[in-house]
Amino acid sequence: MNAIRLTQYGTGGGCSCKIPPGELEDLVAGLTPPPSATAGRILLGIDQGDDAAVLQMEGEGRAIVATTDFFTPVVDDPYDFGRIAATNALSDVYAVGGEPVIALNLLGWPRGVLPLELAREVLRGGSAMAQVAGCHLAGGHSIDDPHPKYGLAVTGLADPGRLLRVDAGEPGLPLTLTKPLGLGVLNTRHKATGEVFPEAVATMTTLNRDASRLALATGIRCATDVTGFGLLGHLYKLARASGVTAVVHSAAVPYLDGAREAIRDGYVSGGSRRNLDWVSPHGDFGDLPEDELLLLADAQTSGGLLVAGEIPGFPVIGELVPRGEHLLIVK
Template sequence: MNAPDVLPSVPPRLTSLSHGGGCGCKIAPGVLSAILKNASNLPGFNLPPQLLVGIETADDAAVYLLNDEQALIATTDFFMPIVDDPYDFGRIAATNAISDVYAMGGTPIMALALVGMPINVLPLETIGAILRGGQDVCRDAGIPIAGGHTIDSVEPIYGLVVLGLVHPSRVKKNSGAREGDVLVLGKPLGVGILSAALKKEILDAAGYAQMIDVTTQLNKPGIDLAKLDGVHAMTDITGFGLAGHGLELARGAQLKMTLDLKRVPVLPGVMALAEAGVVTGASGRNWASYGAEVSLPSGTPAAWQALLCDPQTSGGLLVSCAPEVEAEVLACFARHGFAQASTIGVMGHGRGLEVL
């Protein structure tokens, strides 16, 4: 069927145009792993020695050595709408994309916009509001959107390519955790569950405000955290949930991650929604992909399992640090306005993820 020649009299809800929103539309970890096995580097191709971080441990961004003082961080992230307000959608997508630079310990320097829009469905004003939201977040991060690429697509898509700089000695890989480290999480969980409630039109104004606040808070503490010698590894919690990205960190370090469920911060109202069955399809796909590597206490409620796998759009930093700098890490988060940052676990001998 051909697209209509005129726009609909009432613009559709943005979330009605997407089959999945935010980081919840990421390909499931198990499926992604199978795809990458069939798309690895060609035999005989030697990676340049300047490539400090590639795809080996599913890290947050690529890092390329420029000189003794600088390494370039390169990342990209984009997705379909998680909210209906176009300005908020643009802000969330941009915040999420920039986060990968902070997770590597870097300072963002420039962005390029990735834009796919159903031109014959959405008013130009709506598309403009999406782009304006992204521009405002980039302004807050201190970087320009210096270009980009646009296509006419069936579903609305927005995101950024983001470049950053970091001193080579301060690159924070997701594989650098050490036995005995404590784990600090910068933001509370529950964004995916709130987005599911929004799509079902049962999220109240307070819940929506919380969702916007947490997803548009830039993970700027990453810059300062990278300067602490006792910070050994960082990653940001996004589409694979706390359990999935925690497992990536544990696998990279060849250690076991132990989480204290009682200490994991959760957004208000989220547990009640999860207990009522308001969860994303992505949380189930996540569990199917990596649940065999997760040890849960007997009788763990289904709502808590869903929360551990809940896809976090623009989620918090997960920091693995020596116990002696734990207070400094928490103080750094507090200084940047991350009031709910909490110590949630430890790294120890073994493999996989254990939840207490």
């Protein structure tokens, strides 16, 4: 079983297998239902592309956070795949300022192709991260699927008056990034060569819990996480929703070791190129080389938080300014 490479059994891998952002927005446009007599009030939903749905129940001092996330293998090790997928799903709750309380497994497995013992390792990895997060993991759903897939459906709680949202950015706020970039190109290299990048695995299995709590403690109200649409894609959505322009200082952006070498050697996913194509009409990128822009648009899996505000201990990579001709400026 050690010779089985999970990344060879699925198209794409990790958050790079998402439907491209432009296509996804067209797909969900107009699907928000009108207000109804349904209990509670939606505080965050799909209008601005927030990371999770948040529902406030009448008479309740806390809001319910609901999200789900799953994808095909991003690494070959099944236990690490489970940990990464679970961490990524839990991140959607932290990205809106919530705390996860209970999760359900989502598993697709080619049972006639890959041993069920590997699926058990995937589930064990997910369970390990739920335990780290202090989140119950109880059951879930599985299907016989041609391609292995794993993730979680997560329910959490949040203070409705202290949410992190993509439409709350204001001119003058600095931009903070809580994890280095480069996960996409390193995962693409891993899929192509089998080379393992322990720093990338450690980054993808680090919860965004502490960063989220620090952001709330410092009064920050605007944030998102950086996943399949890359830094530029998620920042574009934040700037558009907040009615501001985002400025990125490329020299200040941190990268994982080996990321620049991977891009130099051509390990770029199709998702990263689509991300750059999507934001380019809305950006002023000066004379930055394409490799630099592809790194900024690199499709991340279980990336960090992008915060409109300053969090001690994390790098400031830019700022929000009054809205101008372009929504994104990269210097």
